[in-house]
Amino acid sequence: MTVDNRLPSPFGTLIDRSQTVEFSFEKKTISGYAGDTVASALAANNQWLLSRSFKYHRPRGVLTMAGQDANSMVQLPSDPNALADRIDISPGLKVMGQNYSGSLTRDRNAVLGLVSRFLPVAFYYKAFFKPRGMWQKWAPFFRHRAGLGRIDQNYQADYHDKQYQFYDVAVVGGGPAGLAAALAAADSGASVLLVDENVRLGGSLNYARNDAEGTQSGRVRDALVARVKANPKIVAMSEATCNGWFSDNWLPIICRKRLYKVRAKQTILCVGAIEQPAIFHNNDLPGVMLGSAAQRLIKLYAVRPGQSAVVLTGNNDGYAVALDLIDAGVEVKAIVDLRDAPVYDAIAEHVSSLGISVKVGHAVYAAKRNASRLHLGSVDVRKIVDRGHCATESETINCDTLCMSVGYTPTYQLICQAGGRLSYDDDSAMFTLSDCPENCYTAGSVNGYWHLEDVISDAERAAIIATQALDVDRREVPSAVVHQQTQSPNHPWPIFAHPKGCEFVDFDEDLQIADIVNATRDGYQHIQLVKRYSTCGMGPSQGRHSALATARLVADATQRTVAQTGVTTARPPFSAEHLAHSAGRSFYPARRSNMHYRHLESGAQMLQAGAWYRPAYYGQAPAREDCIQREVDNVRNNVGLIDVSTLGGIEVRGVDAGEFLNRFYTFGFLKQPVGRARYALLTNEAGVVIDDGVACRFDEQHYYVTATTGGADRVYQSMLKWNAQWRLDVDIANVTSAYAGVNIAGPNARKVLAKLCTDIDLSAAAFPYMGVREGTVAGIAARVIRVGFVGELGYEVHVPQHAGEALWDALINAGEDCAIAPFGVEAQRLLRLEKGHIIIGQDTDAMSNPTEVQMGWAVSKLKPFFVGGRTLQELGRLPLKRCLVGFVIDDPMAPIPLESHLVVDGDKMTGRVTSVNYSPTLGKPIGLAYVPPNCAETGGNFTIKSSGGVLVVATVVDLPFYDADNRRQEL
Amino acid sequence: MDPSISPTQTSRRSSLYRRHSQLGAEFHRFGEAIAVHHYASDEATQAQSLGLADLSTLPRVGFKGAGTPAWAEQCGVHLPHQPNWASEQPDGTLVARLSSSELLMIGDYSGHSPLIDRLAAADRPERVYPLPRADSHSWLALCGSHAADTLAKVCAVDLRPQHFENGQIAQTSLAKINAIILRSDIGNLTNYAIFSDSSSVEYLWDSLLDAMAEHRGSPVGLEALANNR
Secondary structure, X not given: OOOOOEOOOOOOOOOEEXXXXXXXXXXXXXXXXXXXXXXXXXXXXXOOEEEEOXXXXXXXXXXXXXXXXXXXXXXXXXXXXXXXXXXXXXXXXXXXXXXOOEOOOOEHHHHHHHHHHHOOOOHHHHHHOOOOOHHHHHHHHHXXXXXXXXXXXXXXXXXXXXXXXXXXXXXXXXXXXXXXXXXXXXXXXXXXXXXXXXXXXXXXXXOOOOOOOOOHHHHHHHHHHHHHHHOOXXXXXXXXXXXXXXXXXXXXXXXXXXXXXXXXXXXXXXXXXXXOOOEOEOOOOOOEEEHHHHHHHHHHHOEOOOOEEEEEEOOOHHHXXXXXXXXXXXXXXXXXXXXXXXXXXHHHHHHHOOOOOEEEOEEEEEEEEXXXXXXXXXXXXXXXXXXXXEOOOOEEEEOOEEEEEOOEXXXXXXXXXXXXXXXXXXXXOEEEEEOOOOOEEEOHHHHOOOOHHHHHHHHHHHHHHHHHHOOOOOOOXXXXXXXXXXXXXXXXXXXXXXXXXXXXXXXXXXXXXXXXXXXXXXXXXXXXXXXXXXXXXXXXXXXXXXXXXHHHHHHHHOOOOHHHHOOOOOOOOOXXXXXXXXXXXXXXXXXXOOOHHHHHHOOEEEEEEOOEEEEXXXXXXXXXXXXXXXXXXXHHHOOEEEEOOOOEEEEEEOOOHHHHHHHHOOOOOOXXXXXXXXXXXXXXXXXXXXXXXXXXXXXXXXXXXXXXXXXXXXXXXXXXXXXXXXXXXXXXXXXXXXXXXXXXXXXXXXXXXXXXXXXXXXXXXXXXXXXXXXXXXXOEEEEEEOOOOOOOOEEEEEEEHHHHHHHHHHHHHHOHHHOOEEOOHHHHHHHHHHOOOOOOOOOXXXXXXXXXXXXXXXXXXXXXXXXXXHHHHHHHOOOOOOEEEEEEOOOOOOOOOOOOOEEEEOOEEEEEEEEEEEEOOOOEEEEEEEEOHHHOOOOXXXXXXXXXXXXXXEEEEOOOOOOXXXXXXXX | OOOOEOHHHOOOOOOOHHHHHHOOOEEEEEOOEEEEEEOOOOOHHHHHHOEEEEOOOOOEEEEEOOOHHHHXXXXXXXXXXXXXXXXXXXXXXXXXXXXXXXXXXEOOOOOOOHHHHHHHHOOOOOOOEEEOHHXXXXXXXXXXXXXXXXXXXXXXXXXXXXXXXXXXXXXXXXXXXXXXXXXXXXXXXXXXXXEEEHHHHHHHHHHHHHHHHHHOOEEOOHHHHHOOO
């Protein structure tokens, strides 16, 4: 028979009974209401078993209903380890249990629970790490067995993003303290962000009972929330988790698919307290839950937690739970009060007058399964005879629900991340917090206030202190709130060992009392070592329900106080977060020249050089080699056009411009004539070649220096850095993006350019190689530089960036009758290789100095100083260790090596190939390679280990491979 | 008003003109520049809410160097008293002081700036260096009541109107690229002028439109901005 646990209105503040939602769990259709979580909808349908435990595959169900425990982890199609008590149901949602073999109800791996006594704490370390190396063999087995959910490897990332926000005051926690703090802070005029992880503001006021009639919580909640919503200074963010605290009140707040990066001048942490479980035999059975979980089920979701219940309590809150259970139609069989002398409040007094069996000074010694073995069937109640010890006489009470109310820990995680100190007060048996950093405050139950009026007063006080620090509040700070509650809500020892174990301290990792105690006996007595040895607190709930009990057990086992034992460190994140939240929206800055679309329209295949898009070659990818060869041929024999807008451009201007370049680059620049360009090689302090370009002198105080595409920003920053030391009278400006540039190259380059450029005499005599001029090209103001990277007659034309496309169009049109054609980076690489020019970063590495790359000619021996000069002097006294040489491969049958293939001498690596390609001009493969100096003689041979280990003989030749006397580029 | 013309009728073209054309933009001439006049029939409402305009072809220029402030004042420029503030000149040109010795001069939305023309033609003493800001930097305008919300998704600086005053400048990172953000309201219209690396303008345009989608933002032409003056 299907059991319907749904309660009538007004229970269920979060559900909308007008909207039925169907989803599936374990392939069975389940019906719930909009607003239900997976766990509440399942519970309404009497499905309490949610998952299997990590190690022993024990049945697990609802424990907290607060998204704080691993018992409720389920598998969603693309999301493993989803918290069933956090995930809203939606039509068609497919939910499965996880970590079982067979079925959720009949898990074959549950047999592990029968042998748990033979799997002591750290049994991995003890059993599977010897002999040495054995763990490598065991690890795959355990990882396969121990995994929880399944990752969807076909998952398509959906849209996540980030947003910065700024507030005077951030209040974390939307319970009574948070609401009151937000209101008090806003009253001062401060802008306030109120962050709450729940759907509905109000925190415990939504479910907890503060008076016998059960009306006060709702009244107070509605009044506070109404004021918050009406206050224009408060932004209330629900379903938002503050997942960490970082310096200067930097708060990462996750809300749905966005990470808010909040900066708050003041932060008030009203994060409340986390109810703790009692520890006894089978305390993990489905049906055993926190008292607050039962209250949440009843009040928020209108779900009856069971038919008959026992309440295990160590405080008066358990009596309030009992009243709520009665209101929900649950038969309360007994209240088992751990206290031997309880001090009743009004609620407890009321309950005791109802005739419910109250067993003072008793404990639940064990929980027992029902016939299905998957749920609670009864509890074994015994009188406490000593701390943690019970009498042998027992009473069995049949029930399907056991609610535990034995104490709390403050939600200390954010506070400890902020630098707060967690201590333990032996009198109240509670953790306490102190030493919050400047501009960060705590308020409410996290401060140990439990009475509602105390909580609100404490929060208002914190808000006044915070806003006074903002200098916007002139209210007097009230004195610290005096506790109205006389008895601590924490029972000092709700822990009862059992001969058969299974008293779980840490549900995540299936750790029992003996595991913690044995960790200390194995010599790991420090709480941090206990954590790492036992893995206690390392599971998904990060010790929320185990830290207190563990500290107590370790203290007891090591004859220390809990205060002396301490707790482990709390680090962000507070709760599990998707990587997508950290990644956010993907930002991949891309740079395009003004001619970019002309390349695409011409069929270019683009490549990325840093952030820049550049045309690799023009044509279809399958015909890549033919395209490149055709482009090379057109440049060698006709005229080609390449976009060089990506080259760095740096203006160096001022009285000391020449002196600056003289110090910065290796060449001499002081005597460089106006109207001339000069090759500029850059080394760092270690004498390593790091960039190159040409320095064009347009007037006495003005140089325009080019840099490599990838090195422009680095060169510019390096210039600024050096001049910060030299303090020369010079201005340095990075104008890379201000200019679009093309290189028109080939024997017909002058002919084409002359059609568009009438105000510059382009003749060889008037405008020789390495000359620079200013004029107009196609009516566009232009800087024209006669350089020859590809070894042919060529001109670089630099124009204002926004005119790049117009320049390109004009040159293509002007060259139409010459069959001008664009060429890409790949052809340029081959052309420059034929000419023997190196590419910085390809033919050089982090050790290359000018001498070994045959660039010694570009280093002035006459200058008193340049960056790297001193190191090069020293290196010059040492023998060369390697040389970059040009080589050809004469054997037409030999495979063409690839870049980075090794140069070998027998079985010894002696160098590597840096550039290699088939030269259509020379009709054979050519390349550059580092070789030992004794192999660098022209005409000598060395061996390259090519693909598949094939050895190829290369012959050293003089550079350049092509047009050695430079006649073509100097036409 | 000039009739609609093609963006390629001049050599000076925004790298975004194809995107504008795809959105049905009508281009007009503004002074020497060609820019988007409008995309849709009525963009004034859109601009009040959230609009993005490309002003990259309009006039602007920079000067830097130790001699710049004195020279500019001699030329009649009213300089902001401290860096990272801008001041409006009588002819509508905005002069943004990026450092004690660096100025960025921005014409108004008509495409004319007598001050820029005058300074560009003026003799410059030593230690005054012009900067080609019209080409090194693109110029986008993000306007409307949701502009600050949009910027909060791509920039870590608090640019909300109540904290970032009209005329204030932030030189910062925007969607992972360097940017100069100048609050330059147009009448009652909240407006942020964004200057960033011109080669990255397509990336930035797309990033901002993506961030704007949440607030139903869309591109607007200069007409929508000018109507708010």
